Amino acid sequence: MEDFDDDEFDGPIKKFMYVNRKAPYGTVYALEGLEVVLITAAFDQDVSMVFVDDGVFQIKKDQETTGINMKNFSPTYRALEGYDVEKVYAEKESLEARGLSGDDLVIPVEVLSSAELAELMDAQDVIVSF
């Protein structure tokens, strides 16, 4: 992570939502996306994180990555709470399609339907999708 002094910023608070759509490995989006979430939280913004599609695999328990020579960065998601990122959601349909439930995940999430997520998205100021 980059160093960032969050005492410097004194501005408005907006609702930022990060939509994680991609599997944790295979492309770099999940890893670099997580860095943005942590920085946004350091700006004291109202941050939500959503896992949809293959993005739900990012927070799957028991990831074993030695065979692909990649760092298993799933423990980093547990740091979100320490950054006061407590609004974490996973899409019900995405979990079900992949045979997953909340018990399979490394962090507690609120499971919402696609329709419920759509309402939540509608209430955001900034949505960034990785």
Added chain:
Amino acid sequence: MKLGILVNEGPFTHQASDSAYQFTKAAIEKGHEIVRVFFYHDGVGNANKLADPPSDDRNLVSLWSQLAEEHGVEMVVCVAAAMRRGINDELLAAGFKISGLGQLVEAGIIGDRLVTFGD
């Protein structure tokens, strides 16, 4: 309207950077204010001055530089993403600068909209 622009792909494999450039240019021509263009992921490749496509192809790196020169657009390359990909200050084309992810967040806060281009 104040617009922040996020570019997440390199200048050649995907059309995202072309779309971002065309959008940014059109927005300026329509009188909108560009808060900042932020380059993340492989988007940092848009700042590589060594890019040298064939002469009958568009050169997005120099197009961005021209846009910055003509309209004073602020163009920021993420330091962490750039370091991973071997982009440093010496490789930056005119008009680009390297800074932190905070610049992206700030663009989201200041702007009326943050518009993302990428996969």
